[in-house]
Every structure is written in structure tokens, then in C-alpha cells.
Amino acid sequence: MSIDGDYFEPALSRAQEHALAWLESVPDRPIGPRRNVADLSADFAGPLQAGPLDPSEVIDELARLVEPGLMAMPSGRFYGWVIGGTLPAALAADCLVSAWDQNSAMRYATPATAAIEETAARWLIDLFGFPADCGVGSTTGATMANFVGLACGREKVLADVGYDLNAHGLTGAPRITVIVGAERHASVDLALRYLALGTPVVVEADEQGRMDARSLDTALQSVGGPVIVCLQAGNLHSGAFDPFEEAISLAHEHGAWVHIDGAFGLWAGISERLGGLAKGMTLADS
Numbered sequence: 001m002s003i004d005g006d007y008f009e010p011a012l013s014r015a016q017e018h019a020l021a022w023l024e025s026v027p028d029r030p031i032g033p034r035r036n037v038a039d040l041s042a043d044f045a046g047p048l049q050a051g052p053l054d055p056s057e058v059i060d061e062l063a064r065l066v067e068p069g070l071m072a073m074p075s076g077r078f079y080g081w082v083i084g085g086t087l088p089a090a091l092a093a094d095c096l097v098s099a100w101d102q103n104s105a106m107r108y109a110t111p112a113t114a115a116i117e118e119t120a121a122r123w124l125i126d127l128f129g130f131p132a133d134c135g136v137g138s139t140t141g142a143t144m145a146n147f148v149g150l151a152c153g154r155e156k157v158l159a160d161v162g163y164d165l166n167a168h169g170l171t172g173a174p175r176i177t178v179i180v181g182a183e184r185h186a187s188v189d190l191a192l193r194y195l196a197l198g199t200p201v202v203v204e205a206d207e208q209g210r211m212d213a214r215s216l217d218t219a220l221q222s223v224g225g226p227v228i229v230c231l232q233a234g235n236l237h238s239g240a241f242d243p244f245e246e247a248i249s250l251a252h253e254h255g256a257w258v259h260i261d262g263a264f265g266l267w268a269g270i271s272e273r274l275g276g277l278a279k280g281m282t283l284a285d286s
């Protein structure tokens with residue numbers, strides 16, 4: 001059998017039918033899954049096949065077994081975490097991405113995906129009002145976005161004291177102090193561990209989880225050497241924003257790098273109604 005459109009068509013058609021059936025069920029179905037991991041693992045527990053199966057049957061069986069274990073996250077009735085629903089063009093484009101199957105590591109090899117990424121970067125800079133020359137990278141999520149922003153800060157604050165991190169590595173480098181609010185997201189601590197930056201200095205937050213700028217000031221005055229301050233746009237529980245203008249100005253007075261965890265709150269910056277919450281966000285370094 002040749003590898004052409006006909007080869008894929010039956011399984012793809014079945015997948016499309018199952019996808020549409022799922023999307024149609026989302027408005028009314030119960031939010032929670034009906035079966036737990038142990039139940040589902042038992043459902044999947046058949047032996048590994050010795051040979052190929054009919055692709056359409058594989059898709060049908062997958063959809064049948066998976067359906068009772070799905071959480072209706074795209075529903076407006078799902079309040080579990082901050083999860084965005086998808087849009088028709090985005091979902092359809094995501095299917096195309098799998099079909100195109102590009103290994104987008106190099107511009108010359110995969111120019112279309114490179115151009116899409118660059119365009120998205122330009123649009124985001126424009127949308128948020130970031131400086132036109134700022135760098136943009138796509139990550140797998142906010143944990144890795146925090147990791148990348150904090151990695152940039154790590155390199156810069158060490159360079160500021162004359163230490164070349166890329167040349168000499170972290171062993172023997174001057175100690176970096178990272179200051180965070182008491183209600184930062186746990187992924188910040190994880191990113192700091194990945195970066196070998198240890199446990200951060202924690203400053204107080206108010207009852208909404210907003211960093212207290214006076215406590216930040218006190219912390220900044222008590223630490224010496226390279227400093228990174230990590231702020232938050234949108235507390236997971238209350239939606240509160242750290243006081244960016246005041247905190248960033250204090251941190252910059254001490255030569256600190258300022259990173260903002262903008263996991264979902266970043267988008268407030270483009271809202272007429274909520275934009276005030278993100279005021280000063282563009283003054284941060286990452």
C-alpha cells in the first residue's frame with residue numbers, strides 16, 4: 001500500500017467523527033470522568049498486539065475506552081484550574097500540525113513553521129506593547145516560561161558582577177538571591193530548582209496573595225550581590241496582581257533582574273477593563 005492520502009483517510013475520518021462527538025457532548029455532559037486510573041488501566045490491559053490492526057478500528061477502540069475517563073475541561077462549567085478552551089481555527093490548525101509533522105529545529109529546513117513563530121512573536125509584542133526588540137520564545141507552558149525568564153536573569157545578574165556563566169558554569173559563581181512573594185505559584189520554585197538557584201527569599205503577601213512592596217523593599221535592603229525578583233500577574237486563587245510599578249522600580253534601584261510569572265494574568269494587559277491590573281508589566285526584564 002502506498003503512503004498517500006487514501007492510506008490515512010479512513011482513520012482520520014474516524015478521528016474527526018470522534019472529535020466532533022466529544023465536542024458536541026461537552027455542553028451537557030457531566031464534568032468529571034466516570035472511571036478512575038485503575039479502572040481505565042484495566043480497560044486498556046489487553047496484550048500488546050503481535051501485528052498491525054486496522055487503523056480505523058484502533059481509533060474506534062481508543063475513543064471508546066478513553067471516553068469515560070475524560071474530564072470536560074473545555075466546558076464553561078469546568079472550574080478546576082485556569083484552563084482555556086480552544087477555538088475552531090486553533091483546533092483545526094492543531095490537527096494540521098500533526099499531519100504536517102515538521103521537526104522545526106532549523107529555519108532552512110522548516111521555513112513555514114519558523115515564519116509562523118516569528119509572526120506570532122511580532123503580533124504578541126504588538127498586542128502587549130512590549131519593546132519592539134524584545135526576544136520571544138515559545139515554551140511548553142508557564143513552568144518552562146518561568147524557567148527561561150529566570151535563566152535569562154541568572155545569566156544577566158552574573159554578567160553584571162563580571163561573571164561569565166556560559167564560560168565558567170554555576171560552580172564557583174557568586175551566589176544569586178531570588179526574591180519571591182509568599183503566594184507565588186509552586187512552578188517558580190520548581191524552575192529555580194532546575195536552575196540550581198536553590199530556595200528563594202520569601203516576602204509577605206496580603207490576603208489576596210499580592211506581594212507586599214514594603215516587605216520587598218526590606219528584603220532588597222538586606223541582601224547583597226546579584227538579585228532576581230520574581231513577581232506574579234494573576235494569583236491562581238484570587239486573580240490578584242503584584243504591584244508591578246512599585247516593585248519593579250524598587251528592584252531596579254537595587255540592580256535586580258525582574259521576572260513576571262504571567263501564566264494567565266499577562267492577558268489582562270490587553271483588556272480595556274482589566275488592563276490597569278497589569279500596569280507597569282512592560283517594565284519587567286522577562
Ligand SMILES: Cc1ncc(COP(=O)(O)O)c(C=O)c1O
Pocket residue numbers: 081082140141142143144185187188232234235236261262263264
Ligand atoms: C500563576 C501560574 N504560574 C505558573 C503556572 C504553571 O503553568 P504550566 O502548568 O503551564 O506549567 C500556573 C498554572 O496554573 C499558574 O497559574
